[in-house]
Amino acid sequence: MxxxxxxxxxxxxxxxxxxxxxxxxxxxxxxxxxxxxxxxxxxxxxxxxxxxxxxxxxxxxxxxxxxxxxxxxxxxxxxxxxxxxxxxxxxxxxxxxLKALAMQVNDPCDYIIPVLDARRMEVYSAIFNSEFNELRGIEAQIVAEDSFLKYLDSGKVVFVGNGAAKLKDLIKHPNAQFNDVAxxxxxxxxxxxxxxxxISDTEDVAYFEPFYLKDFYVTSKKK
CATH class of the missing domain: 3.30.420.40 (ATPase, nucleotide binding domain)
Structure with missing residues (x-):
């Protein structure tokens, strides 16, 4: 234990x-x-x-x-x-x-797409099947109305995470379902x-760094 x-x-x-x-x-x-x-x-x-x-x-x-x-x-x-x-x-x-976020989905579906807000019209996303097996790795992408169309045309898709709020306004496909609260x-x-x-899958404490995916930047204050 x-x-x-x-x-x-x-x-x-x-x-x-x-x-x-x-x-x-x-x-x-x-x-x-x-x-x-x-x-x-x-x-x-x-x-x-x-x-x-x-x-x-x-x-x-x-x-x-x-x-x-x-x-x-x-x-x-x-x-x-x-x-x-x-x-x-x-x-x-x-x-x-993103896998942990995907695991919050309990509704029957074909694909789970966890999406986190990454500023402007960009999200961090990955794609999992209903067994939580990764089908596509993590990417930072600009979303549009035809985003994820390949998966939407193939079955029911649940978008989960605070990035789903952006997608709700863009994607009107009947196979799309959104949970923007998780x-x-x-x-x-x-x-x-x-x-x-x-299985002792651990990190080197001295050298481990978070997975930022995008560079950090600071916006200047408006005068």
Whole structure:
């Protein structure tokens, strides 16, 4: 039995889960519209440990959602995960952010396309079948009304994530279904982290970096 601490900070959702293998012992998250990671992440970590009556020394591995997503959110989550791994001398596990998001879909469908907002008319996306097997890897793409037409013409498609709001206004295909409320969560990370821990699929703590996909840039203030 392994005690796993899972951290998800790729979007505005600050989410932490503590699990024994793939069974969640305690869970906290803030699904607000504003970023609260700097204020809440370490509080949530302490709370899930306390609620499960687990000490930090009992943690066997720390898992972090690797991105893509918010640059600042990713840095906060990865920094916290690395700090814990160094302090506790435990391995670091990185999980697929978009796969965990896809796993929130329970409706019968042929394809699941998790989409995260990437500014303007761009999204981060990947494509999975109903068994959560990856059919196309993660890409940053500008969306249009004919985006994902190959999959829409082949069967029912569920778009899930905050990027789905952009697609709802563009895609009017009868096979399209949208869930623009869902955000990546530590809840779905647990299954992925447990599977990786079982086969010792871990990261080099010193050299691991989040999967940004796009370069970070700062916009100047208007005068």
């Amino acid at each position: 392994a005690i796993l601490l899972c951290i998800e900070t790729t979007t505005t959702n600050c989410s932490v889960a503590l699990a024994k293998d793939d069974v969640i012992l305690s869970f906290k998250e803030d699904m607000g519209l504003n970023y609260s990671h700097a204020e809440r992440l370490h509080i949530y970590i302490a709370e899930v440990l306390r609620e499960a009556n687990i000490s930090k020394s009992e943690i066997d591995a720390v898992a972090v959602s690797k991105g893509p997503g918010s640059y600042t959110g990713l840095r906060i989550g990865v920094s916290a995960a690395k700090g814990l791994c160094y302090a506790l001398s435990v391995p670091l596990i990185a999980t697929n952010t 955000l990546p969560s530590a809840r779905e990370m647990v299954t992925l982290a447990a599977a990786k821990h079982k």
